[in-house]
Amino acid sequence: MPRPSDPHARARLLDAARAVFSDRGLDRAKVEDITTRAQLSKGAFYLHFGSKEEAFRELLAGVVSHLERMLDESSSKQLSVAPGDVATIRAYLDACHEKNVEIFAYIWENRALMAMVLEGGGSASYQHLIEDFAQRAQRQTAVLLQHGVSLGLYRTDFDLSAAAAFLAGGFDRVARKLVREPHRPDIDAMMRQVEALFLGGLARRDVLDVLNREEQKLSGKHAVERGESLAGGGVTTG
Incomplete structure (x- = not known):
């Protein structure tokens, strides 16, 4: 009686392929490396994939698809913000920052594969996937900039x-730099610096001045609270 096929074999092979491609790269990876790691036979591999390149393409498409979903979620959340006062603009910027951190944390967590994704797998056969994503990101960025103008955040000129x-x-270059970092950087701080640079060039000066004053007040309040906390805890210096 034939043994039933493993319903999880494809997922196991893809998980193994992700690890092998991350360790060895596409060119040096072998089907045997993948099947050994997955503890499956080469026959099982070829039942699901015609080649290691096909497995890589599926992984690549999965990463790009996940990034697209994150980008769509980010855009939907930002576009749901209606025009209002400065507090509304601050909420809009906080939403942008939160999603940027989430996206770049995902890029870091998958940095080995992402490095290959950003290079299109080193082959024109895969390059169009990341190029299509880049074009989509650019179109959505234009929509978000227009929304920022309607909120009164950005200049109109x-x-x-x-x-x-x-x-x-710019975000593409930041991603390429991130995947080459030997240690995890402070992604939150990195995004705040990048966002501040972009905001400084695009935001209306009067709005930027108000946001900066609020930020300074908030920083001062936190400093006072930290001082009171230290005093309450009996911390002394000298």
């Missing part, structure tokens, strides 16, 4: 298309 291309390209 810049070219939306050019600004979107610049911003999307």
Whole structure:
């Protein structure tokens, strides 16, 4: 009686392929490496994939698809913010920051595979996947910039298309730098620095001044609270 096939074999092979490609790269990886790690036969591999390149393509498509979902969720959340006062703009910026951190944390956690994704797997056969994603990100950035203008956050005297291309390209370079870092950086601080640079170039000066004053007040309040906490705890110096 034939043994029933493993319903989880495909997932196990993909998990193993992810690890092998991350360790060895696509060119040096072998099907035997994948099947050994998955504890499955080569026959099981070829039952699901025609080649290691096909397995890599599926992994690549999965990563890009996940990034697209995160990008769509981020855009939906930001576009749901209606025009209002400065507090509304702050909530909008906080939502942007939260999703940026989430996206770049995902990139870091999958940095070995992401490094190959950003290079299109080193082959024109895969390059279009990341190029399609980059174009989609640029289009969504243009929509978000227009929404920021309607919120009263951004100036109106810049070219939306050019600004979107610049911003999307900037985040692409940050991602490429991130995947080469030997140790996990402070992604929250990194995103705040990047966002501050972009905001400084695009935000209305009067809105930026108000946001900066609020930030200074908040920083001062936190400093006072920390001081009171230390005093209450009986901490002394000298």
